[in-house]
Amino acid sequence: MLRYLTAGESHGPELTAIIEGLPSHVPLSTDQINHQLWRRQQGYGRGGRMKIETDRVEITSGLRFGKTLGSPLTLHVINKDWKNWQERMAVEGEPPADLAVVTKPRPGHADLSGALKYAHDDVRNVLERASARNTATLVAVGAVARQLLEIFNIRIYSHLVEIGPIQVGPLEGSIEEIAARAEKSEVRVADPVKEQEIIELIKRTRKEGNSLGGIFEVVVTGVPVGLGSYSMPDRRLDARLACALMGIQAIKGVEIGLGFDAARRVGSEVHDEIFYDEKRGFYRETNGAGGIEGGISNGEPIIVRAAMKPIPTLYKPLRSVDLKTKEKYEATVERSDVCAAPAAAVVGEAVTAWTIAQAFCEKFGGDSLEEMKRNYESYLSAVRAR
Numbered sequence: 580m581l582r583y584l585t586a587g588e589s590h591g592p593e594l595t596a597i598i599e600g601l602p603s604h605v606p607l608s609t610d611q612i613n614h615q616l617w618r619r620q621q622g623y624g625r626g627g628r629m630k631i632e633t634d635r636v637e638i639t640s641g642l643r644f645g646k647t648l649g650s651p652l653t654l655h656v657i658n659k660d661w662k663n664w665q666e667r668m669a670v671e672g673e674p675p676a677d678l679a680v681v682t683k684p685r686p687g688h689a690d691l692s693g694a695l696k697y698a699h700d701d702v703r704n705v706l707e708r709a710s711a712r713n714t715a716t717l718v719a720v721g722a723v724a725r726q727l728l729e730i731f732n733i734r735i736y737s738h739l740v741e742i743g744p745i746q747v748g749p750l751e752g753s754i755e756e757i758a759a760r761a762e763k764s765e766v767r768v769a770d771p772v773k774e775q776e777i778i779e780l781i782k783r784t785r786k787e788g789n790s791l792g793g794i795f796e797v798v799v800t801g802v803p804v805g806l807g808s809y810s811m812p813d814r815r816l817d818a819r820l821a822c823a824l825m826g827i828q829a830i831k832g833v834e835i836g837l838g839f840d841a842a843r844r845v846g847s848e849v850h851d852e853i854f855y856d857e858k859r860g861f862y863r864e865t866n867g868a869g870g871i872e873g874g875i876s877n878g879e880p881i882i883v884r885a886a887m888k889p890i891p892t893l894y895k896p897l898r899s900v901d902l903k904t905k906e907k908y909e910a911t912v913e914r915s916d917v918c919a920a921p922a923a924a925v926v927g928e929a930v931t932a933w934t935i936a937q938a939f940c941e942k943f944g945g946d947s948l949e950e951m952k953r954n955y956e957s958y959l960s961a962v963r964a965r
């Protein structure tokens with residue numbers, strides 16, 4: 580079983596992830612992990628913190644001469660900002676006399692529900708872990724999964740399809756071309772005209788002290804038929820992808836293929852007819868299902884979209900109540916992102932990569948990469964022989 584755990588506070592010394600269950604002999608490059616970490620830090624609309632951090636991974640176990648050993652892989656990402664927080668975030672000792680305790684919960688963040696649940700008087704004890712800072716570890720973990728998947732020609736792309744009221748598309752070209760255009764864009768949008776409109780919108784929104792969310796699309800190509808199962812709800816690939824994406828801070832909706840739009844159409848406009856050809860085997864001419872039927876990958880590209888709510892920290896804050904005094908307040912904000920949907924799309928790619936890699940390892944098992952390749956090839960020939 581492939582699994583991971585992450586730990587780390589937003590302003591603590593570092594973020595950590597341990598991955599267990601990787602086959603041995605998988606070539607891994609820290610440069611490729613660092614590239615994904617860099618991508619997550621991009622995007623017009625981010626706040627001051629991204630000027631402080633330059634996320635880099637350090638691997639301290641599970642890898643020898645660039646190949647996995649089959650033992651747990653430990654990944655570390657340092658928080659550069661920690662040097663400014665050492666006294667306030669000390670793991671031992673007494674709090675400093677001048678410690679500014681956070682008692683003003685922000686609507687839309689984990690502040691109030693987290694403080695009540697964990698009985699914290701200082702909201703910092705909640706927001707440190709609730710913060711999306713730890714999406715850096717999700718991206719590092721996803722970058723490992725991605726390198727495993729690439730060996731089997733499985734590739735993951737993303738781009739933004741909406742920000743606030745602005746919709747992008749319909750777009751011309753293959754997913755590879757669309758993603759390549761999005762990669763060059765400051766807001767991960769494949770249409771340069773819409774990109775400019777979106778940048779203006781983010782600028783305006785920032786001036787107004789407000790914030791924005793967005794919708795991104797993740798596409799996975801090269802997935803073989805047969806990952807996931809209809810057998811039980813928690814084995815369904817669609818359910819697992821929804822869980823992974825919804826597990827990212829601020830994601831409030833996930834759809835696969837036509838998603839919500841499928842409910843508005845008649846059956847003949849939704850379902851993908853089945854064809855057969857000696858060379859291609861079974862195939863489809865449409866992909867309304869987004870590559871998943873009955874909770875199982877059907878061999879077509881997997882298409883998932885996720886909706887991110889606007890950032891809750893507003894420069895023009897919403898009304899709230901002080902946790903201690905119960906008095907109304909309007910907070911002053913030190914710094915915040917205005918729109919982080921482009922970064923969330925990169926996180927979306929990472930958690931998708933992880934979910935696919937996990938299902939892939941379940942199906943093709945193997946303690947070593949060679950064993951996994953054998954299982955994969957033998958399954959593909961059995962499918963081709965049908």
Ligand SMILES: Cc1cc2nc3c(=O)[nH]c(=O)nc-3n(C[C@H](O)[C@H](O)[C@H](O)COP(=O)(O)O)c2cc1C
Nearest residue numbers: 687688689711828829830891892915916919922923
């Ligand atoms: C990449 C990324 C960056 C974010 N940056 C901020 C931020 O700067 N300020 C903020 O208040 N929320 C930010 N958020 C959103 C909060 O983490 C999120 O709204 C909060 O965890 C509550 O959302 P939930 O109700 O889905 O848990 C960010 C989210 C992501 C995915």
Ligand SMILES: C=C(O[C@@H]1CC(C(=O)O)=C[C@@H](OP(=O)(O)O)[C@H]1O)C(=O)O
Nearest residue numbers: 628629709710711712715828914915916
């Ligand atoms: C640090 C990251 O995102 C942070 C996510 C976040 C939140 O509340 O979710 C709040 C901000 O942190 P800070 O309060 O330190 O400015 C963002 O910068 C990151 O993405 O690496």
